[in-house]
Amino acid sequence: xxxxxxxxxxxxxxxxxxxxxxxxxxxxxxxxxxxxxxxxxxxxxxxxxxxxxxxxxxxxxxxxxxxxxxxxxxxxxxxxxxxxxxxxxxxxxxxxxxxxxxxxxxxxxxxxxxxxxxxxxxxxxxxxxxxxxxxxxxxxxxxxxxxxxxxxxxxxxxxxxxxxxxxxxxxxxxxxxxxxxxxxxxxxxxxxxxxxxxxxxxxxxxxxxxxxxxxxxxxxxxxxxxxxxxxxxxxxxxxxxxxxxxxxx
Numbered sequence: 001x002x003x004x005x006x007x008x009x010x011x012x013x014x015x016x017x018x019x020x021x022x023x024x025x026x027x028x029x030x031x032x033x034x035x036x037x038x039x040x041x042x043x044x045x046x047x048x049x050x051x052x053x054x055x056x057x058x059x060x061x062x063x064x065x066x067x068x069x070x071x072x073x074x075x076x077x078x079x080x081x082x083x084x085x086x087x088x089x090x091x092x093x094x095x096x097x098x099x100x101x102x103x104x105x106x107x108x109x110x111x112x113x114x115x116x117x118x119x120x121x122x123x124x125x126x127x128x129x130x131x132x133x134x135x136x137x138x139x140x141x142x143x144x145x146x147x148x149x150x151x152x153x154x155x156x157x158x159x160x161x162x163x164x165x166x167x168x169x170x171x172x173x174x175x176x177x178x179x180x181x182x183x184x185x186x187x188x189x190x191x192x193x194x195x196x197x198x199x200x201x202x203x204x205x206x207x208x209x210x211x212x213x214x215x216x217x218x219x220x221x222x223x224x225x226x227x228x229x230x231x232x233x234x235x236x237x238x239x240x241x242x243x244x245x246x247x248x249x
Contacts, residue, residue, distance in 0.1 A: 128191030173207035
């Protein structure tokens with residue numbers, strides 16, 4: 001494609017529809033016998049989205065490949081029996097309810113890193129965090145698989161650097177200096193190898209806790225810390241806004 005940016009300045013591919021051959025990628029991926037994990041959180045009223053997310057992800061996310069879905073929820077009894085494809089497995093993990101949604105979003109990084117260390121590293125090769133209030137309408141395949149993957153925010157794709165939603169207050173660990181920043185990444189869809197996602201989530205949670213000790217909260221919570229991390233630890237692959245498009249746009 002010539003109508004979009006397909007390579008970053010550090011030569012990482014930006015994946016758009018029409019920039020890859022899924023059949024070739026599927027054949028290569030199948031030979032490796034890999035398992036990919038998906039982490040998602042359904043806390044408080046977000047249990048409402050479970051069925052829509054799971055049924056669409058079961059159909060469209062890495063169809064034909066082994067996927068473990070790790071669903072964290074404070075309301076496991078609300079989950080009806082979901083019919084999964086033979087190669088897909090759903091694991092429901094009970095998590096405590098926080099008083100504010102910001103606290104839930106801030107603690108996600110800590111929960112993911114702890115479960116990588118205790119469980120996920122033994123069960124999957126790659127791990128992706130995807131928000132529960134998403135429905136997949138098209139196939140998302142192995143073209144997303146790489147060492148460290150960020151998704152460009154659909155809201156921020158065309159924004160000039162100075163209008164992107166970075167945290168700029170220097171008191172915050174998530175601060176990005178005014179002249180810096182490549183892309184604005186959404187925290188709603190990111191991932192990579194288990195080892196790299198562990199490093200990312202540990203670093204982001206450390207930043208969250210240091211901010212909390214200094215009585216400051218980053219502008220967009222864990223997303224601000226994610227953007228700081230990905231500025232200095234460049235993703236090896238970027239997903240275009242097509243992979244997480246906001247219907248309001």
